[in-house]
Amino acid sequence: MKEKISALFDGQLDDDETTRLFVSSAGKAVLRQDCRSYQLIGDALRNETLLDADITDAVMLRLLDEPTVLAPRPRLAWHRPTMALAASLAGVSIVGWLAMQQSKESVVAPLAQNTPAAVRTVVAHDMQEYVIAHQAQSANMQFQGGTEHIRTVALGYGK
Amino acid sequence: MRYPVICLLLAGFSLPTLAQSSADALRWMQRANEVSRSLTYTGTFIYQSDSRTETSRLAHVVDGGRELERLEVLDGSPREVLRDNNEVKCYLPDSHLLVLERRNTRRSFPALLPEGPGGLAEVYLIRSGIPVRVAGFETQSILVDPRDEFRYGRQFWVDAKSGLLLKSSLRAENGESLESFTFTELRIGGTIDREALKAHASTRSGEWKIHDLRSTESTGDDGAWVFRNQIPGFRRVSEMKRPSRPDVPESRHVVFSDGLAAISVFIESLPEGKPRPEPGMFAMGAINVYKRFAGDILLVVMGDVPPAALKRLGDGIEAGKR
Amino acid sequence: MGEREADQALVERVQAGDKQAFGLLVTKYQRKLIRLVARLVRDPAEAEDVAQETFIKAYRALPNFRGDSAFYTWLYRIGINTAKNWLVANGRRATTSSGVSSEDAEQYDEGELLRDVDTPERVLMSKQIVDVVNAAMERLPDDLKTAITLREIDGMAYEEIAQVMDCPIGTVRSRIFRAREAIALELRPLLDTAPDTRW
DSSP states (O other): OHHHHHHHHTTOSOHHHHHHHHHSHHHHHHHHHHHHHHHHHHHHHTTOSOTTOOOHHHHHHHHTTSOOOOOOOOGGGGGSHHHHHHHHHTTOOHHHHHHHHHHSGGGOOOTTOOOGGGOOOOOHHHHHHHHHHHHHHHGGGSOOTTOTTHHHHHTOOOO | OOOSSOOOOSTTOOTTSOOOSHHHHHHHHHHHHHHHHHSOEEEEEEEEETTEEEEEEEEEEEETTEEEEEEEEOSSSOOEEEEETTEEEEEEGGGTEEEEEEOOOSOOGGGGOOSSTTSHHHHEEEEEOOOEEETTEEEEEEEEEESSTTSOEEEEEEETTTOOEEEEEEEOTTSOEEEEEEEEEEEESSOOOGGGGSOOSOOTTSOOEEEEOOOSEEOOSOSSEEEOSOOTTOEEEEEEEEOOSTTSOOEEEEEEESSSOEEEEEEEEOOTTSOOOOOEEEEETTEEEEEEEETTEEEEEEESSOHHHHHHHHHTEEEOOO | OOHHHHHHHHHHHHHTTOHHHHHHHHHHHHHHHHHHHHHHHOOHHHHHHHHHHHHHHHHHHGGGOOSSSOHHHHHHHHHHHHHHHHHHHTTOOOBOTTOOBHHHHTTSOHHHHHHHHOOHHHHHHHHHHHHHHHHHHHTSOHHHHHHHHHHHTSOOOHHHHHHHHTSOHHHHHHHHHHHHHHHHHHHHHHHOOOOOOOO
């Protein structure tokens, strides 16, 4: 696992492995410690100064209080065959649907790359009240056993 | 409703006779829904969505005919949701906002359960899974697989003894977990200190704003808006007018459900002088959101369903003839 | 994956709600940012504070970052603005010791200005770290030493290193990892930091 962290640090780990590392709690603990060492080693080899400075912990502690930033699911999901099938079922022809996607050129990304144009942002606090209303209206018909309101507040809306 | 199996004794139910049929699994779900409203319990649970995790405390008390509930998020800012029967208050300290809402009373879960046409089993394949221990409890797991691409899969784990839901997850087409709740500790019954049900947030400082979202009027299906594209299994369950936001004229809120998933459609005219929101498909954890314009009207279609379902429903919305 | 793609992948993780990924970006760029900010702010402790502020601002602004530029370029601009605002808020003019204005300061070689800023203690600590790392390097077998040098000093990607060293990419990855582990082992007593588990 630690060798994967070394590869991740160099940007040489593929997406799936990267996700797995980030998601596993064992991965997380080792991740930050190792990356800290590796960065220091690199900086020292390059003879840089201020090597004793380390504000990572201070920044991350403050981030605990920040609402989590959100961005939408990448548009790449729309290129999966099941999505095209659903679109055709919806009465939109495949050609028309693809054309519609492509006309919004800033948001379509080719399959091979994870380019930034594929990701768009949503202003989370605008959606806050929609979520509350949605959850309240669907609570009684859903099967959440008392925890249904967590979605209402879980998305970390802020100022 | 008749179940072609022997009646399950709710007290002292022993696990060895595994519920195999779909009907049994449905029965477990129905029971879990009932007990979550009728039992008193407190616990701590973890909510996960994308790669975020939040721990929260939940207290639920039934007193006479009255249900009181408090949910408090323990990570990050201290958000709370308090409920007194169907009156809901959400405290959001980061934005000094108190949001008031009222839950829908008209439809409830069991009413959507019956087998036969329109039942859950038509759009989901429901099976029992193997018993598993969760938070020290023996649980029965229930697998719910979608029969089409318009809904997500789910899995539930209910306590074999009390029937309470202890864990649940929402699953995408590729098996990826979109959201999960897991109780890490749960205490059923006993007495609960009334203080545990009061809001900790202090709204007396005067800096708090109150947004009252409670619906002013239920419209029923008055034909003002037409939904040309239906999603299999989803039926309209409510339609109302509400003051959605202080700066926005009345909005209409229509809710569809298939019994497990829910889709909300908000129809509102755009406020004067404000920039148009960006249309398109967005994801907010387990909830997807589809925004589009019908002329000068903004349509927001959202729910815990795949984007395809939202797009299909949303693209078929039209103003009705008056 | 190049540097820019690697950073962008981390940014997208943060935009998907993963705060931990932001921590890696902080670890990577913190010293570079502190040095940048110190050109304007001068006092090292205050430079660290301003750098912290910059990272928080960057985190908040991340939904608006679309990857049109490299992450560090974007961070750099936020750093400069934060430093300037800080100076204004603290009633100071942005000058360096030689009396040059802040705009000009951005052009100066960072090494030159930092000599004013470092305290003797900090310079000593930095030097110790450099010494330990260099000593550890000398003790490494040649193949490990070459691999990590090409990566960290020449900034080569694994594919390039594989060509230069005429070996498979998997071998490059393994050599760099083993070099790092060996050096990190020698650094541990000097740093003596327990892992922070709060985040």
